[in-house]
Amino acid sequence: xxxxxxxxxxxxxxxxxxxxxxxxxxxxxxxxxxxxxxxxxxxxxxxxxxxxxxxxxxxxxxxxxxxxxxxxxxxxxxxxxxxxxxxxxxxxxxxxxxxxxxxxxxxxxxxxxxxxxxxxxxxxxxxxxxxxxxxxxxxxxxxxxxxxxxxxxxxxxxxxxxxxxxxxxxxxxxxxxxxxxxxxxxxxxxxxxxxxxxxxxxxxxxxxxxxxxxxxxxxxxxxxxxxxxxxxxxxxxxxxxxxxxxxxxxxxxxxxxxxxxxxxxxxxxxxxxxxxxxxxxxxxxxxxxxxxxxxxxxxxxxxxxxxxxxxxxxxxxxxxxxxxxxxxxxxxxxxxxxxxxxxxxxxxxxxxxxxxxxxxxxxxxxxxxxxxxxxxxxxxxxxxxxxxxxxxx
Amino acid sequence: xxxxxxxxxxxxxxxxxxxxxxxxxxxxxxxxxxxxxxxxxxxxxxxxxxxxxxxxxxxxxxxxxxxxxxxxxxxxxxxxxxxxxxxxxxxxxxxxxx
Ligand code: SF4
Ligand code: SF4
Numbered sequence: 485x486x487x488x489x490x491x492x493x494x495x496x497x498x499x500x501x502x503x504x505x506x507x508x509x510x511x512x513x514x515x516x517x518x519x520x521x522x523x524x525x526x527x528x529x530x531x532x533x534x535x536x537x538x539x540x541x542x543x544x545x546x547x548x549x550x551x552x553x554x555x556x557x558x559x560x561x562x563x564x565x566x567x568x569x570x571x572x573x574x575x576x577x578x579x580x581x582x583x584x585x586x587x588x589x590x591x592x593x594x595x596x597x598x599x600x601x602x603x604x605x606x607x608x609x610x611x612x613x614x615x616x617x618x619x620x621x622x623x624x625x626x627x628x629x630x631x632x633x634x635x636x637x638x639x640x641x642x643x644x645x646x647x648x649x650x651x652x653x654x655x656x657x658x659x660x661x662x663x664x665x666x667x668x669x670x671x672x673x674x675x676x677x678x679x680x681x682x683x684x685x686x687x688x689x690x691x692x693x694x695x696x697x698x699x700x701x702x703x704x705x706x707x708x709x710x711x712x713x714x715x716x717x718x719x720x721x722x723x724x725x726x727x728x729x730x731x732x733x734x735x736x737x738x739x740x741x742x743x744x745x746x747x748x749x750x751x752x753x754x755x756x757x758x759x760x761x762x763x764x765x766x767x768x769x770x771x772x773x774x775x776x777x778x779x780x781x782x783x784x785x786x787x788x789x790x791x792x793x794x795x796x797x798x799x800x801x802x803x804x805x806x807x808x809x810x811x812x813x814x815x816x817x818x819x820x821x822x823x824x825x826x827x828x829x830x831x832x833x834x835x836x837x838x839x840x841x842x843x844x845x846x847x848x849x850x851x852x853x854x855x856x857x858x859x860x861x862x863x864x865x866x867x868x869x870x871x872x873x874x875x876x877x
Numbered sequence: 878x879x880x881x882x883x884x885x886x887x888x889x890x891x892x893x894x895x896x897x898x899x900x901x902x903x904x905x906x907x908x909x910x911x912x913x914x915x916x917x918x919x920x921x922x923x924x925x926x927x928x929x930x931x932x933x934x935x936x937x938x939x940x941x942x943x944x945x946x947x948x949x950x951x952x953x954x955x956x957x958x959x960x961x962x963x964x965x966x967x968x969x970x971x972x973x974x975x
Contacts, residue, residue, distance in 0.1 A: 582893065582894070583893040583895075584892045584893035585893070645892055645893070682892075683891065683892055683893075683895060683897070689897075690899045691891075691895050691896060691897040691899070692895065692896040692899075693893060693895050695894065695895075695896050697894065698882060700882040700883045701882055701885065701894075704885060704886065704887040704890060705887070705890060705894040707887035708887040708888070708890045708894065711887070712892075
């Protein structure tokens with residue numbers, strides 16, 4: 485593919501990126517709202533644009549299992565899922581990272597049952613937050629396209645060797661038609677060299693993966709896994725830097741918008757970030773000193789970057805898209821409070837949960853949340869979380 | 878295995894805790910899990926090797942005189958060999974009795 489700007493559905497742009505990344509194996513089951521991604525990939529393979537095995541499995545449990553097998557022999561492997569599909573593959577999802585296999589997944593975020601809902605929130609990805617994968621959140625179609633290459637680049641790095649989930653909001657992003665700058669395939673080749681994995685399964689070099697561990701060994705294996713994830717952080721940065729050098733599009737683990745002189749900020753993850761920018765602009769025009777902080781890298785969590793972005797602010801209004809039931813509030817707010825814990829002059833955190841299962845959160849809602857959150861922080865009403873838009877309180 | 882399990886640090890593990898040392902299960906004596914052990918009547922054994930094929934733990938070894946018997950360092954006492962032996966010369970005997 486040559487360099488050009490195209491109006492295209494984001495799901496299809498992701499499939500095109502997977503094609504340009506020259507993957508060897510695609511294994512997936514169609515599930516709303518991820519379906520278009522794998523549907524288009526099956527066409528790309530069938531039409532000979534992508535020389536890969538397309539394995540149309542009977543369930544997501546198998547989709548991830550196939551990726552584990554293909555990745556273990558050193559094949560560049562991709563899958564995609566959502567919600568219940570992720571729940572069904574959860575068992576193997578954990579195994580992928582424990583075996584340190586560089587599988588890449590597009591995770592079209594959607595609520596989990598029940599009640600059954602096909603629309604977007606972050607409940608599904610929060611379920612696998614602690615599975616040992618690298619998690620990145622993209623905000624628009626261009627970022628989704630770019631991060632497929634980034635994900636393979638980081639996953640396959642010799643020092644990382646971990647699976648990567650590219651999280652994108654279901655429907656809100658997957659089904660949007662957006663203008664996207666496609667890169668030349670030659671440039672992609674420069675950025676993403678062919679995959680050569682040391683220690684892949686091969687008859688000439690026998691080894692066993694996924695062995696049984698006695699209580700004397702299990703703790704050590706988990707320490708190694710956690711260190712691998714934490715140590716992937718500099719590689720994530722380097723991969724973004726090199727992408728910026730080639731394309732001019734720069735990404736950071738924590739991104740900020742009008743924060744320099746901001747007294748308080750709204751903290752978002754995923755596509756909320758873009759709408760928040762509009763709300764921030766409008767509130768700025770009304771004299772509010774508000775800024776925005778977007779968490780792009782969720783795992784490994786960039787604690788220091790986050791603290792730098794938040795330092796000196798009075799309040800942080802965190803907008804979560806999932807509930808940690810029976811816990812302290814939303815999972816992002818939980819993380820943010822932890823990042824700020826015991827820091828001197830830490831901002832006060834107010835936690836809002838909004839946009840569950842596709843309920844619309846428009847610019848005006850953001851403005852309300854920001855102003856209401858600020859008022860709550862000023863009054864010290866920061867306990868628990870607020871479910872925005874709930875009809876009775 | 879280069880080191881006993883309880884001395885291995887996390888830094889020494891292979892990526893993904895893979896085991897690259899083929900055959901290291903030899904290091905782990907697992908025979909103590911057993912409650913019954915197979916005893917072969919050597920004079921009846923026709924040396925057909927059926928027990929050797931069926932043992933899920935590859936615990937059957939060939940004795941010096943050519944008949945087959947269980948290596949009790951690894952045998953789990955499942956009794957499959959006794960069940961499969963065509964001449965019925967293997968008896969499962971309680972560990973406590975012998
Ligand atoms: S009892 Fe089971 S484990 Fe032991 S030698 Fe017979 S078949 Fe093998
Ligand atoms: S199956 Fe029975 S007869 Fe055949 S080798 Fe084993 S013990 Fe001997």
